[in-house]
Amino acid sequence: METILVQVFNGLISGAFYALLSLGLAIIFGMLHVVNFMHGALYMLGAFAAYLLGVQLGVSFWWALIIAPLAVGAVGFVLERTLLRWLYNLDVLYNLLLTFGLTLVIQDAMRLRFGVQGVPYSIPAQLRGAVPIGFMFFPTYRLFVLGFSILICLGVWWLIERTRVGMIIRASTENPALTRALGVDVDRWIPLVFAFGVGLAGLAGVLAAPMRNISPLMGSDLIITTFAIVVIGGMGSIFGSVVTGFLVGVISALGAVYYPPAANTLVFVLMAFVLLLRPSGLFGSPEAG
Amino acid sequence: MKRWGALICALAIVLGLWGPASGQGTVKLMHGKVVLGVINDQSGVYADITGKNGAEAVRMAAEDFVKKYGPNAVGGPIEVISADHQNKPDLGASKAAEFYDRNNANAIIDVPTSSVAIAVANVAGQKKRVLMVVGGATTAVTNANCNKYTFHWAYDTYMLANGTGTEVTKRIGKKWYILYPNYAYGQDMNRTFSTAIQKSGGKVMLSDPTPFPNETEDFSTFMIKARTLRPGGVNVLGAMQAGQDLVNLVKQFNEFGLRQQGINLAIGLLFISDIHSLTPAALEGTLFTTPWEWTLDKESREWADRFMARTKVRPSFTQAGNYSAAWQYLEAVRRAGTDDADKVVAALEGYKFSDFFAHNAEVRKQDHAVIKDAYVAQVKGPSEVKEPWDYVKFVSKIPANEAFQPLSENLCNMAKR
Numbered sequence: 001m002e003t004i005l006v007q008v009f010n011g012l013i014s015g016a017f018y019a020l021l022s023l024g025l026a027i028i029f030g031m032l033h034v035v036n037f038m039h040g041a042l043y044m045l046g047a048f049a050a051y052l053l054g055v056q057l058g059v060s061f062w063w064a065l066i067i068a069p070l071a072v073g074a075v076g077f078v079l080e081r082t083l084l085r086w087l088y089n090l091d092v093l094y095n096l097l098l099t100f101g102l103t104l105v106i107q108d109a110m111r112l113r114f115g116v117q118g119v120p121y122s123i124p125a126q127l128r129g130a131v132p133i134g135f136m137f138f139p140t141y142r143l144f145v146l147g148f149s150i151l152i153c154l155g156v157w158w159l160i161e162r163t164r165v166g167m168i169i170r171a172s173t174e175n176p177a178l179t180r181a182l183g184v185d186v187d188r189w190i191p192l193v194f195a196f197g198v199g200l201a202g203l204a205g206v207l208a209a210p211m212r213n214i215s216p217l218m219g220s221d222l223i224i225t226t227f228a229i230v231v232i233g234g235m236g237s238i239f240g241s242v243v244t245g246f247l248v249g250v251i252s253a254l255g256a257v258y259y260p261p262a263a264n265t266l267v268f269v270l271m272a273f274v275l276l277l278r279p280s281g282l283f284g285s286p287e288a289g
Numbered sequence: 290m291k292r293w294g295a296l297i298c299a300l301a302i303v304l305g306l307w308g309p310a311s312g313q314g315t316v317k318l319m320h321g322k323v324v325l326g327v328i329n330d331q332s333g334v335y336a337d338i339t340g341k342n343g344a345e346a347v348r349m350a351a352e353d354f355v356k357k358y359g360p361n362a363v364g365g366p367i368e369v370i371s372a373d374h375q376n377k378p379d380l381g382a383s384k385a386a387e388f389y390d391r392n393n394a395n396a397i398i399d400v401p402t403s404s405v406a407i408a409v410a411n412v413a414g415q416k417k418r419v420l421m422v423v424g425g426a427t428t429a430v431t432n433a434n435c436n437k438y439t440f441h442w443a444y445d446t447y448m449l450a451n452g453t454g455t456e457v458t459k460r461i462g463k464k465w466y467i468l469y470p471n472y473a474y475g476q477d478m479n480r481t482f483s484t485a486i487q488k489s490g491g492k493v494m495l496s497d498p499t500p501f502p503n504e505t506e507d508f509s510t511f512m513i514k515a516r517t518l519r520p521g522g523v524n525v526l527g528a529m530q531a532g533q534d535l536v537n538l539v540k541q542f543n544e545f546g547l548r549q550q551g552i553n554l555a556i557g558l559l560f561i562s563d564i565h566s567l568t569p570a571a572l573e574g575t576l577f578t579t580p581w582e583w584t585l586d587k588e589s590r591e592w593a594d595r596f597m598a599r600t601k602v603r604p605s606f607t608q609a610g611n612y613s614a615a616w617q618y619l620e621a622v623r624r625a626g627t628d629d630a631d632k633v634v635a636a637l638e639g640y641k642f643s644d645f646f647a648h649n650a651e652v653r654k655q656d657h658a659v660i661k662d663a664y665v666a667q668v669k670g671p672s673e674v675k676e677p678w679d680y681v682k683f684v685s686k687i688p689a690n691e692a693f694q695p696l697s698e699n700l701c702n703m704a705k706r
Contacts, residue, residue, distance in 0.1 A: 006513055014507045117337040118536050118566040123544065130546055139544045142509075211544055212506045213536035213566070217334070221504040256499075256510035261471060263510075264500040 002135055007253045009133075013142045015249020016149035017204055021222065022229040022241035023156060024200035030236035031169060031193050034084060035092055037099035039226065040219025041106040042198045046072050046205020047214045048110065051121050054209075061124035064206050072202025073195040080194040103220070110216035118215035127210075145207050152203065153242045160238060169193060225264075228271045234284020244282060316364030317627045319393075323367045325351065325615055326394035328384050328409065329424055331373035334502070334532040335401045337562045339424045339607045342600045343399050344371035346608040349599065350615035363622045370394065378408035385412040385420075395628050396421060396618050399611050403427035403474045410439045418630050421614040424607040426558065427477055428694060431658040435701035437634060440657045442647075443610035444580045446477045447694040448663050449557055452578030452687055454485030454527075456665045457555045461576065462524030466515050467496035468508070468538070469529035469557075475501065478529040478557050494523050499530070508538045512545040515552055522551075529557040539567055560605050564668055564680040572668040579666050581606040581646050582681045588645040603678040606646075613646035649689045655696055655704040663692035 021043060028036045049068035053059040059067065079102065087095045123141045130137040160166035171179040172186045180186050205219075212218060229248050233240030248267050256263040274282055327344040330336050351367040360366075370392055374381035381400065388394035389412070397413065400406045401424025413420035414436035422430050423442045426449070431441045458465075465486055469475035475498065483493045495518060497511060515526050526547065528538050535556065542554055559577040583593035583603050592612070596604045617637070622628050625636040639654040650661035665684045674680060696704055 003514075003517055006517070007510060010509050010513055014505060014509065111332070111336075115337050116332075116334060116533075117562045118533060120566060120568045120571075122568075122570075137546075139546070141544060208506075211540055213533050213540065215533055215536075215566075217533065218506065221502060221506060225504055252505060252507075253510045257514060260497045260499060260511075264504055 003257065004254070006136055007257050008250050009138070010142075011250035011253030012246055013146050013249065014253065015246035016146050017208065017222075017245075018226060018229050018248055019153055019242045019245030020149050020200055020204040020207070021226045022233065022245050023153060023238060024197040024204075025226060025230050026233065026236055026238050026241035027156075027160075027200075028194055028197035029230065030238065031172060032084075032088070032190060033092060034088075034194070035096045035099070036197070037096060037223065038079070038103050038106070039198065039201050040221075040223030041103040042072050042076065042219070043201040043205040043208070043222065044110065044214075044216060044219035045075065045106065046202030047121075047209045047212075047218065048114070048119075048205075049202065050206040050209040051119050051214050054121060055119070061206075061210070064209075065203070068206045069199040069202040072205070073199030076198030077191050077195040080191045084194070085190070103223075107216050107220060114216060116215055116217060118213040118218075121209045121214055123210040141210060145211075148207070152200070156200075157238065157242075225267055228267050232267075232271050232274050232281055234281030237281065237283040237285075240281060240283030315626050316623060318363070318365045319628060322365040323363050323619070323622060323628055324388075324392055324394045325367065325369050325618070326385075326388035326392065326397045327369065327371040327399050327611070328374050328381055328388070328397055328405075329371070329399040329401050330376050331371075333376050335376070335424065338532070338560050338605050339399055339401050339611065341371075342596075342602065342604070343424065343608050343611050344369065345600055346596065346604065346611040347371075347398055347615040349596065350612045350619070354616060354619050358623070363619055363628070367619065374400070374402070374405050376402045376405060378404045381405035382408040382412050385409045386416065389413075389416045389418045395419060395622075395630070395633075396615075398614050398618075399423045399607070400425050401607065403429070403477070404472070406430055407434050410434055410436060413438045419618065419633060421618065423610040423614050426474060428481075429477075431656040431694075432700040435656055435703055437657075437703065438630060440614075440637065440652065440659060442614045442659050443607060444663070445658070445693070446474070446481050446557075448580070448687075448692050449578045450478065450481035450485045451692065452663055452665050453555055453557065453576060454482045454491075455489045456578075456685070457525055457527075457553070457576050458486050458489040458491035461553050461555070463491040464521060464523045465491060465493045465496075465525045465527050465555075466518060466523040466552075467493055467527040467529065468499055468511055469496065470501035470503075470531070470534060471498035472501045474531075475529050482527060482529070482557065491525075494518055494521075499534070501534070503530075503534050503537065506537050508541045509545065512541055512547060515547060516545070516550055524551055525553050525555050527555045527557065531558050531560075532563070535559075535563055536567055539571055543571055559668075560607075561603060561678065561680065562605055565678065568671075569669050569674055569680045570671045573670045575668045576684065577666055577668075578663055578687075579606055579681075580661065580663050581609050582664075582666065582683075583609070584679060584681060585664070585683070586645075592645050609646045613644050616644065617642060617652075651689065653696070656699050656701040657703070658693055660689045660693040662689050663687045 046068050050064040053064045127141040130139050229244045233244035252263050255266040327347050329339040329343050331340045348369045372384045396419040398421045400409050406422045406425025410430050420439045421442050428445045428447050469479040554575050556577045621633045621636040625632040637652050640652045647661040666681045667684050
């Protein structure tokens, strides 16, 4: 029983990563209908930004947590303005191909510069060690990641559901033409929303830097699982992507305890089941699917 | 100045061509030159372990060979070509066939990633042309998949398990929890380690396969499991992962503070580039087995310095092994007086040598395993590191005849004859 409790808790932490990543994907898909295959590569750039800031410039982890997502967001902004914007009126396949191609370019550029083996980055001094959480000692840094991700997810939810900016974004998602007719400059918001979504990927990258290997390939492995989560949650559903992110984290942690070979496949089993029963995903509206 | 240099160079070349052939001068080549083909991973997870610099090591061997024996060292020029197999067995096999058939490659060198090494060994056997596996670890190339033309130069899973499994069980702890990546290499490592641990009085409490490649990058579940294993708990976590997966695993091992809980880390296969990217602090005290490290002795250091001047990094043992394999192949061509594959194989079989990489080495005739001294090594603590890339200290030497699989256990059909 204790083991299950610990593993469920531990699963929530890998779930936190999925939640942050799929949240960004869901926002980008929800508003722009862009299937952003670059998301994993931008997550990787976030981790490298933390490394460059920390190891080369001596900037602390806390500043990296602010600067790196902004930098990744800026990269996203530029890519959106220069490349993606030309494809909005075409079939969704075109932006999938473009973002996939950009992923390869970004990955190879990083590989040429840093090699494949990865670069070192350690846990910030204030978060080292472990603290008691009732049933066991748990690494402090992991607890921080969990708390911080939940805060960010709540913050984004608040921003989108409760503020004027959020209202505009939601309106532009539901019906861009009508929103435009009401005098909102929808096009001004598009690159900002894109930058915000990829900024979240950058943030996840910074959080990953101390506990995972920082290498050019780190995002490419994660992206498939993240897409599966977005599909399970319902394409474009912000709430769905966050909840499913945590859910998948817990399921794969439990899977790894009881039958390790299945750990990575469970998410796809879940996807198959959900799509059979609810073709538009757990929290998706039928037309978004 | 520049023009003078060019002039002298030109003169030297012309005189070199006119002058009497140095060296033996009796080597007969079938195509007028010796072609060495390097096939390895130049873009994926093992690119830093061998990759482009692995091919560079072979190029270096060819140049040094000509420097030592003169331009006519093997009866003609030595050409080095290389290709990326992307860790795909089918791609590796078709590249090998192309190198042998179209480029007239005399020998193919390196071929890391066990599955690809097995595929290329089959091609070498069919085409009756030499293959020297350096980067590939599986014992299959000298056992069930052995053939007359394939040699295994640097290390194998038996050597790793025998060294680390035995030594760690005797010195550090008897109760193991093994984590292995779920593919040919990992399964092989799990088997050989379990045997070695049991033989030396230890016990494998549990072994779990982990996904390969591990898409979620997460090993935390296993770290918690290691701590909560009952009854009696474990005192050694044996990690058989390599490259990126290994780095992830070690980071999380430290994060969960397993060492402070009395669980030690043993690593099946550790490359210097892994230590470099994790930093010695993360791996301090970890035991592993290796055929060579650049700090092994004076000769090795000298070679590593020259390698670093060309590549800007310190060599891994596979890169050093590539140099050794290329060099010994060329020596064998000189001994055979021809590049005819059957005669070169005969010149290699049973050959005893020592170079900077392989000490007390013998090319075993029966299975073509190159047996040589191996070393149990330990990762230094940060305070012991005296210079960049100086991460390893040697704990003990395993003599050549104990380090590798005894012939009595060998499954190779050549050994049984």
